[in-house]
Amino acid sequence: MSFQVGSIDRTFRDELEMACNVDLDQCWECGKCTGGCTTAHNMDYTPRKIIQLIRIGAVKTLMSCNTPWVCVSCRLCVDRCPAGIDIPRIMDYLREKSLAIKDHGPGVDDIILFHKLLLEEVYKRGRVSETALALKFNMQTGQYFKDAGLGQKLLRKGKISPFSSKVRDLNKVRSFFKQEPDRREV
Amino acid sequence: MKGKARKALVVGGGMAGLEAALKIGQAGHEVILVEKEANLGGTALLLSSTFPKWQDPLEKLNLKLEQLKKLPAVEVYTNTEISSCTPNGSGYSLTLRNNLTGEETGVEAQAAVLATGFDYFDARKYGEYGYGTYPGVMISIEFEEMLREWKKGLKREKAPGAVAFIKCVGSRDRIKGYPYCSKICCMYTARQAGMFKELFPQASCYVFYMDYRAAGKDYEEFVRSVMEEKEVRYVRGRPAKVLPYGGKLMVRSEDTLMGVPIEVEVDLVVLAAAAVPKKETLELAKSFAAATNQHGFLEPVDGFTAKAGTRVFFAGGCGFPTDSAGAQQQGAAAAAEVIALFNQD
Ligand SMILES: Cc1cc2nc3c(=O)[nH]c(=O)nc-3n(C[C@H](O)[C@H](O)[C@H](O)COP(=O)(O)OP(=O)(O)OC[C@H]3O[C@@H](n4cnc5c(N)ncnc54)[C@H](O)[C@@H]3O)c2cc1C
Ligand code: SF4
Ligand code: SF4
Ligand code: SF4
Numbered sequence: 001m002s003f004q005v006g007s008i009d010r011t012f013r014d015e016l017e018m019a020c021n022v023d024l025d026q027c028w029e030c031g032k033c034t035g036g037c038t039t040a041h042n043m044d045y046t047p048r049k050i051i052q053l054i055r056i057g058a059v060k061t062l063m064s065c066n067t068p069w070v071c072v073s074c075r076l077c078v079d080r081c082p083a084g085i086d087i088p089r090i091m092d093y094l095r096e097k098s099l100a101i102k103d104h105g106p107g108v109d110d111i112i113l114f115h116k117l118l119l120e121e122v123y124k125r126g127r128v129s130e131t132a133l134a135l136k137f138n139m140q141t142g143q144y145f146k147d148a149g150l151g152q153k154l155l156r157k158g159k160i161s162p163f164s165s166k167v168r169d170l171n172k173v174r175s176f177f178k179q180e181p182d183r184r185e186v
Numbered sequence: 187m188k189g190k191a192r193k194a195l196v197v198g199g200g201m202a203g204l205e206a207a208l209k210i211g212q213a214g215h216e217v218i219l220v221e222k223e224a225n226l227g228g229t230a231l232l233l234s235s236t237f238p239k240w241q242d243p244l245e246k247l248n249l250k251l252e253q254l255k256k257l258p259a260v261e262v263y264t265n266t267e268i269s270s271c272t273p274n275g276s277g278y279s280l281t282l283r284n285n286l287t288g289e290e291t292g293v294e295a296q297a298a299v300l301a302t303g304f305d306y307f308d309a310r311k312y313g314e315y316g317y318g319t320y321p322g323v324m325i326s327i328e329f330e331e332m333l334r335e336w337k338k339g340l341k342r343e344k345a346p347g348a349v350a351f352i353k354c355v356g357s358r359d360r361i362k363g364y365p366y367c368s369k370i371c372c373m374y375t376a377r378q379a380g381m382f383k384e385l386f387p388q389a390s391c392y393v394f395y396m397d398y399r400a401a402g403k404d405y406e407e408f409v410r411s412v413m414e415e416k417e418v419r420y421v422r423g424r425p426a427k428v429l430p431y432g433g434k435l436m437v438r439s440e441d442t443l444m445g446v447p448i449e450v451e452v453d454l455v456v457l458a459a460a461a462v463p464k465k466e467t468l469e470l471a472k473s474f475a476a477a478t479n480q481h482g483f484l485e486p487v488d489g490f491t492a493k494a495g496t497r498v499f500f501a502g503g504c505g506f507p508t509d510s511a512g513a514q515q516q517g518a519a520a521a522a523e524v525i526a527l528f529n530q531d
Contacts, residue, residue, distance in 0.1 A: 028358060029425070030396045031440030036314070036426030040440070040447045049445055080314060080426055083360035 001019050003058050011058050020090050026083040027051045033077035033087055043058040043067040047058045047077050055091070064104050108165040110141055123174060126167030131160045191215055191259075192528045195280065195295035196231050197268060197470065200228020200399075202502025202511050203301030204250045205517025207523070210299075211257040213525045218293055219262045220282060226251060226262065228303055229503070232332035237377040238408040243510065263291075267466075271473040276531075277497055278474070289529065297524045298474055298498045299316050299413065300484060302467045303519060304503035307356030307364065307460035314427045315352065315457060322452075323428060325355075326371065326461040329378055336385050344451035347380055348390040350374045350437045356460030358396065364460050367505045371458035372399040373408070376455065380412035391418045392450055394425050394439055402509065409447060421448070428455050461507035474498040492520035500525050 017024060024061035027048075035067065044065040045053060053062050071091040078086050082140050104112065131151070138146045154160045159167045167173060192215050197206045203321035207219045225231060230243040254260055262448065269283040269290060277296035309317035309325050317323045335341050349433060353375055357368040377400070379391050400406045412418050423439040430436075431479070437450045463482035471478050476494035479485040484500040486492060492499045501516035508516065 021260065028396055029442060030354075030424035031422075031425040031442040032426045032445055034426070034440035034442075035423060035438045038445070044444055046447065048439060048440060048442060076426075082354075082424070083363060084361045 003056050003061075009057065009137040012057060013054050016054060016090065016093055020086055020093050022085050022090065023056055024051055024085070027055075027085060028082060030082065032080050032082065032129075033085075033130070036080050037071075038074050038076060039070045039072055042070045042153065047071075049092075050090065053086065062094055063101050064100075064108065066105065066111065067091070068110045069155045071106055113137065113140060116181060119177075123177060123181050125164055126170045126173035127165070129161075129164035131162055132164050192296045192531065193218065193277075193422060194276065194296065194455035194524050194528075195220065195293070195298040196301060197226065197298065198301035198303060198504070199223075199262070199264075199302050199339065199500070200301060200502060200513065201230055201247075201250075202303075202513040202517040202520075203228070203299065204247075204254065205402070205514045206258070206299045206301060206499075206501055207260050208250065209252055209518055209521030210524055211254075211260040213521070215259065215525070215528055217257075218258040218282075218406075220259055220266050220268060221262070222267045224265055226254075226264065229327075232327060232330050232334075232361045234330050234337055235377060235381055237373045238402065238404040240381075241375075242309075255398075267472065268473075271470075273475065273497075275454045292507050297428060297499065297527055298525060299492075299517075299520045300467065300470055300476060300494070300498065300500045300504055301473065301502045301513075301520070302464055302470065302504045304461040304483075304507055305464040307362075307462050309457050309459045310456075311357055311362060312355060315355070315425070315455065316428050316430075316435075317457060320428065320430055320435060321457075323455045323457065325457050326351075326374060326378060327459075328483070329454075329456045331380055333378060333385075337381075342385075344390065345386050348452040349379070349392070349454045349456060350425075350426070350435075350450060350452040351379055351391075351393045351456045352437075352457065353393065353395050353398075353458045354460075355457040356462070357458075359460075364462065364481070368458075368461040369399070370509050371507075372397070373405060373509065374416070375456075375458050376400075376409045376412045379418040380416040383412075383416040385420055388450070391416075392435070392437075392452070393418055393420045394423055395420055396422070396424050421450070453471060461503065462477065464504065476500065490523060492516060492523050497527065 018032045031048045034040045034048045037047055040046050045067050050067055068091040075088050114137055121133050134147055189360050194210045194217050196203045199219055203424045207217045211217045227247050230247050233243045236243050263282055264287045266282050270281040272279045280293050282291045335377045346424050357360055377391050398409055401410045425437050425439040427438040428435055435452050435455055437449055441448045468482050476498045477485040477487050483503045484494045494500050499520040501515035501520040
């Protein structure tokens with residue numbers, strides 16, 4: 001795979017730098033972000049590589065890679081970055097942008113589905129019911145018997161409940177949402 | 187006043203100050219050389235060897251000290267600091283204080299050369315490296331002492347099986363306030379790593395680097411020989427964390443050439459702490475009205491190379507980190523400017 005470095009247009013990068021309040025020219029390509037990252041071993045592209053991909057304008061790769069979805073926003077990278085680059089903010093931005101796109105890789109689509117289902121649960125009940133969430137996710141990804149054994153064990157020990165409870169003041173939780181979670185694709 | 191012998195003050199008896207004192211003295215002027223430690227020599231006294239020629243730093247130092255002894259016009263005050271300095275139009279009225287006896291001496295000088303060297307970045311500011319917390323983490327100047335002992339054949343049985351060197355600790359870090367490159371740590375790290383492997387060929391030795399900077403006569407060849415002949419492993423990445431790991435230390439980094447996170451297990455971690463200005467030099471600069479840059483290193487004015495104010499000059503690490511040859515050259519340059527000034531008085 002080769003990237004067309006010479007012919008890139010800077011629009012994507014400029015918009016990202018503005019929105020995230022970062023200056024990617026300051027990156028030293030040192031990898032300190034990656035070395036401390038909680039989940040780098042599960043990423044298609046390490047955080048340092050994400051910065052590079054933005055700099056060379058590889059938008060397609062950025063929109064389809066799993067990195068932003070694997071990032072858990074722990075902020076260890078910014079804490080240690082010698083240039084103070086706010087990588088989790090960049091990951092947020094990439095998530096927002098790539099949500100508008102249909103076709104991610106299969107792994108990524110599942111992660112996005114999980115995010116949406118989780119938000120929907122929070123919107124509906126003000127909290128997450130693990131049982132309902134796991135069931136919905138497994139059904140929609142065609143993994144009908146996944147977690148069935150484990151689920152039974154947890155049920156028996158009272159660690160999860162088949163009933164989903166609501167929080168008392170649901171409206172308070174809902175006020176965190178700008179809008180109702182988008183359910184069209186769910 | 188042409189042709190009349192005048193007096194210069196030199197503060198700091200490291201490579202730079204020694205060279206300045208020698209040259210001013212050899213030109214026929216009087217010199218007061220003030221050194222706060224008990225011995226002349228500065229940082230060179232602490233080094234186990236030197237790049238780029240693996241020379242014993244004491245060889246050159248002793249040569250300089252012998253030359254100095256032949257110059258009765260150079261008065262040496264060790265264990266001494268400047269306790270007050272008042273510019274008086276044609277120079278400075280000074281009080282020197284002996285740190286052991288408390289004795290004070292008043293002197294006059296028509297020019298001053300500041301040659302006080304540099305200090306080290308406080309590596310505790312990088313909590314992630316555990317300096318000051320894990321006993322196996324030290325800064326380079328502390329590692330020199332171990333190298334000196336091993337070189338003498340002492341304590342070799344306690345030598346570590348694996349060492350990791352981390353470069354640019356504090357340097358090239360905007361957030362910590364030191365965006366500049368400290369210039370010499372790439373070279374001395376190569377020398378320390380090479381020396382360690384020379385002493386213990388069976389041991390493992392890693393150098394974590396962002397860049398290796400070897401711009402100097404024989405420098406590139408020196409670093410390559412450390413990689414190729416001494417077989418020191420260079421890993422490109424700035425480590426993110428040092429963790430205690432079953433009595434050892436684990437260094438976490440990205441191998442940026444492979445693009446993957448890596449972990450390396452070692453016994454000792456050596457941090458190349460940034461060279462930063464000494465606090466006391468900043469105070470000296472103020473009392474001599476010498477110019478400094480935004481970081482606090484002395485700065486040349488008026489198109490000179492070693493002049494920082496009307497009658498104040500500087501040389502060596504207090505201007506910016508430099509190798510020992512550079513310190514010596516700057517000492518000679520400061521001397522030339524002092525001699526030229528005296529000649530015009
Ligand atoms: C870990 C390490 C390894 C190095 N290895 C090499 C190498 O292999 N090869 C090489 O070429 N260079 C090497 N260097 C660099 C070299 O040590 C320096 O370039 C050189 O010693 C600088 O000389 P200087 O005279 O400027 O400062 P220094 O040697 O530090 O001398 C400054 C002197 O001023 C005195 N002083 C400070 N403040 C005052 C005060 N207020 N009043 C009176 N006296 C004062 C100090 O006590 C000291 O004696 C290394 C440096 C370090 C830190
Ligand atoms: S830690 Fe910061 S400077 Fe280093 S590669 Fe990551 S983003 Fe760039
Ligand atoms: S915030 Fe994301 S990218 Fe940064 S260290 Fe945490 S998981 Fe890694
Ligand atoms: S000399 Fe080398 S180790 Fe020192 S700051 Fe510069 S690049 Fe980093």
